[in-house]
Amino acid sequence: MGPHFRRAWLAVALATFAVDAIALPNTYAGCHLFPGDNYWNTRVDTLPVHPSSSAWVASVGNATRLHPDFSNDLGDGFGFTPVAVQSNQPGVPIFFTDGAAQAQGDPGPYPIPPSLATPGGDREVVVLDATNCILFELYGQPNGNGGWIALGAARYDLRSNALRPNGHQSLDQAGLPVLQGLLRWEDVAGGTITHAIRFTASNAWGMENGAMKYLWPARHGSGTSADPSFPPMGARFRLKAGFDISGFDARTQIVLRALKEFGMVLASRGGNWFLQGVSDSGWPDAVIGELRSITGDAFEVVDTVPMLIDVNSAQARQPGVVPPPPPPDPVGGPEDGFPPGGMPEGWVQARDSAAPWVVANDAANGGSLSLKSGAVNAGQRSEVSHGGIFAAGTVAFARKVAGSSGTLEFLVDGRVQGSWTGDQEWATLRYTLPPGTHTVSWRYVKTSASTSDAAWVDSVTLPAIAPCRFRTVGGRCLTE
Numbered sequence: 001m002g003p004h005f006r007r008a009w010l011a012v013a014l015a016t017f018a019v020d021a022i023a024l025p026n027t028y029a030g031c032h033l034f035p036g037d038n039y040w041n042t043r044v045d046t047l048p049v050h051p052s053s054s055a056w057v058a059s060v061g062n063a064t065r066l067h068p069d070f071s072n073d074l075g076d077g078f079g080f081t082p083v084a085v086q087s088n089q090p091g092v093p094i095f096f097t098d099g100a101a102q103a104q105g106d107p108g109p110y111p112i113p114p115s116l117a118t119p120g121g122d123r124e125v126v127v128l129d130a131t132n133c134i135l136f137e138l139y140g141q142p143n144g145n146g147g148w149i150a151l152g153a154a155r156y157d158l159r160s161n162a163l164r165p166n167g168h169q170s171l172d173q174a175g176l177p178v179l180q181g182l183l184r185w186e187d188v189a190g191g192t193i194t195h196a197i198r199f200t201a202s203n204a205w206g207m208e209n210g211a212m213k214y215l216w217p218a219r220h221g222s223g224t225s226a227d228p229s230f231p232p233m234g235a236r237f238r239l240k241a242g243f244d245i246s247g248f249d250a251r252t253q254i255v256l257r258a259l260k261e262f263g264m265v266l267a268s269r270g271g272n273w274f275l276q277g278v279s280d281s282g283w284p285d286a287v288i289g290e291l292r293s294i295t296g297d298a299f300e301v302v303d304t305v306p307m308l309i310d311v312n313s314a315q316a317r318q319p320g321v322v323p324p325p326p327p328p329d330p331v332g333g334p335e336d337g338f339p340p341g342g343m344p345e346g347w348v349q350a351r352d353s354a355a356p357w358v359v360a361n362d363a364a365n366g367g368s369l370s371l372k373s374g375a376v377n378a379g380q381r382s383e384v385s386h387g388g389i390f391a392a393g394t395v396a397f398a399r400k401v402a403g404s405s406g407t408l409e410f411l412v413d414g415r416v417q418g419s420w421t422g423d424q425e426w427a428t429l430r431y432t433l434p435p436g437t438h439t440v441s442w443r444y445v446k447t448s449a450s451t452s453d454a455a456w457v458d459s460v461t462l463p464a465i466a467p468c469r470f471r472t473v474g475g476r477c478l479t480e
Contacts, residue, residue, distance in 0.1 A: 026187060026194065029084050029130030031158050033180045033195070034314065038161055039217050040180045040195045042316040044238055044302045045261045051358070051375040053301035055452055056231040060201045061272045062297040068288050069200075069270075070183065070277035079279030080126070080182060085111050087131035093147040094138065104168040105153040110136045117142035122151065124171055126179050133158040137171040137178055161315040164219045167212065172198075172268045174233035175219030181265060183277030188251055188287070193258035196236065197277075200270030205230040208363070209425060216304065216361055216368070217314045222269045228402065228452040231266050232362075236302045238263035243298045252290040263302060272296075305361050311368040346386050347371075350441070354380035357442070357457075365398035365426045365458035373444035373455045378405070380446055386462065387439035393463025395440055396430045403453025411441040426458075433463050 026033055034040060050056070070079030091109025096102035112127055120141065125148070127136040135158055140150035154170035156162075156177050169175045181198030204222045205213050212221030218234030239259035248256060264275065273296055307316040349356040355374025364370045374382035401408050401424035409419045410429070417431050433440075440462070444455040 026184070028128055028179070031128065031130055031133035034156075034158055034177075035161055037315050037318055038180075039304075039307065039314045039316045040265075041262075042307060043261045043319050044196075044236060044263045044304070044307070045241065046319050047306055048303045050235075050301040050303040051360075051372070051454070052228070052231075052452060055229040056235060056301050057237070057296055057299055059203055059230045060296055062295065064272045064296050066291050066294045066296075067271055067274045068183070068277060068291050069274040070279045070283070072279070072281050072283035072285065072288065074279055074281060076279075079277055080124075081279060083113070083115070084130055085113055085127055087111075087129055089113060089129070094140075094153055095143065095147055095149045096153070097140075097149060097151050101151050101153075104165075105138075105150060106155045108147075108153075110138065110148070110153070110155075112136070112148060117146075117148075124178070126171065128179065135177060135179055139171050161313045163217055163312060163314050166219055166312070169220035173220060173222040174214060174265075174267045176217065176234075176265070176267050178267075178276075181267060181276065183255065183275055185278065185280040185282045188254045189282065191254065193254060193262065195258075196262045197258065197264040197275055198267045199237070199264045199276065200268045200272075200274040201231060201266055202269060202272050203227075203230045204266070204269050205232040216308055216311055218267075231301065233266055233268075235266045236263050236304050237266070237299045238302055239294075240298055240300055248290050249284070249286045251284060252287045255287065255291065256294075259299075303358070305359055305369070308361060308368075311361075346388065348385050348387070350381075350383035350385060350443075352381075353383045355382050357382055357384040360456070363400055363456045363458075365400070365428075365456075367458075370400075370456045370458035371442075373406075373408075373442075375454075376406075376444070376446045378446055378449045381443055383441055383443040384457075385439050385441040386460075387437070388462070389437050390433055390435060390463040392435040393433055394430050394461075395433050395463070396428060396459070396461045397442075397457055398426050398428045398459040399442075400424060400426045400456040400458075402455070405448040405453045406444055406446045406455065408455040409441075409443045409445065411443060413438055414441075420455075428459065 089111035091111050094108030094110055096105050110127060111129055112125060116125060122139060122141045125138050135156040138148065138150040138153035140148050143149050152169050152171055154164060164170060164175045171178050180195055183197050187193045203225060205225060205228055206221045206223035207213055207226045213232045214221040215232050215234035220233065222233050239256060241260060245253050245256040309315050309317055353374065354376045357371050357373055359369055360372035361368055371384060376382050399408060399420065401420050404422045407419050407421045410417050418429060442457050
């Protein structure tokens with residue numbers, strides 16, 4: 001899908017909102033916009049900063065100012081224009097531009113009212129069936145015979161956290177719904193915004209190792225760039241906690257507070273820092289003007305791995321909810337026992353590491369998670385270990401290295417068994433381990449400055465833990 005188009009048509013109703021134990025999302029025509037524990041409706045103000053935050057913010061523009069992509073002048077063609085339909089709205093047939101669009105699109109009919117079928121080219125269409133709480137979104141144009149020709153089309157049950165099939169786009173490039181992420185005057189007038197906001201950037205990390213690059217819950221990448229200094233679709237940004245909002249208009253503060261608490265999601269390529277919203281004559285000039293005064297260096301990127309429950313669901317772990325314990329086998333299996341938001345039992349960060357290894361979702365050999373080296377500077381290292389009393393067997397793991405500024409080392413009891421420098425795609429290595437007490441370690445050493453170089457470890461299997469038949473002192477099994 002191309003960048004955001006200035007002329008857009010949106011079929012929805014006026015918004016209200018409700019708050020439950022989990023803050024419920026805003027409602028349109030009586031429909032909650034996805035469950036309260038949905039990714040879009042979950043706060044991110046307590047989550048850690050993403051290791052690539054500085055590079056990704058810089059790529060969008062440290063000195064570039066926010067651009068509210070909506071207006072209080074309904075005649076200027078910016079933003080989205082709300083309407084609503086009910087279940088008695090007749091459906092119209094949907095045709096697709098080609099086989100690829102048809103394979104990824106949800107078939108019709110869609111309840112698009114005739115008032116949206118005005119002459120002109122392609123446009124964004126978002127229709128809410130307010131009776132059944134089903135959201136219909138497409139990018140295309142009327143065919144002149146009562147139907148529509150679409151490049152992309154998707155429907156969403158607003159009562160569900162289900163995502164689109166992996167690799168499928170929607171109205172937008174990231175395969176995400178549009179309606180939930182729009183900035184709306186009704187929310188500001190009501191005193192609060194309880195959801196993340198959509199935004200665009202001109203450059204995106206779109207490909208990695210020949211495959212599309214995107215972060216959960218996005219389902220589709222954008223573009224062909226393999227540059228990891230650009231943010232991928234689905235990257236979530238937030239206004240820094242230390243940004244002082246006290247001097248802004250009280251209405252602007254509502255928007256800025258939401259950008260701190262819920263943040264914003266990169267959902268399409270377009271203008272840098274373009275905040276997508278609904279045009280409304282109620283928007284005060286002061287709010288639009290003050291938003292335009294804020295520069296990109298006021299933002300940071302959030303590490304959303306702690307939110308992840310299931311890569312195929314938009315349900316998000318809520319702030320303050322303790323993640324479930326790891327599976328009984330802390331290594332091996334499709335996710336290697338790496339639980340979202342924390343290291344599994346038995347894995348230890350070295351005391352002299354400049355930065356800890358983290359559970360990451362930006363590269364994986366199996367499943368969707370892996371261990372990733374911490375963000376270190378030249379001359380620093382990031383090291384993680386796993387120790388125990390093992391039976392004789394084999395240590396196996398997959399490793400990946402990106403960039404030429406660092407070296408990944410595998411060690412047994414402090415002795416280097418293997419090392420890899422430069423770009424190294426996923427490969428599985430095996431090392432024989434004799435019986436007894438051992439510590440296996442992965443150490444990433446940075447030799448020169450680079451913001452994006454890193455190493456990943458995945459698909460780890462260790463020999464069985466052997467019982468100590470004598471006595472244990474200081475964690476070591478004594479045999480005499």
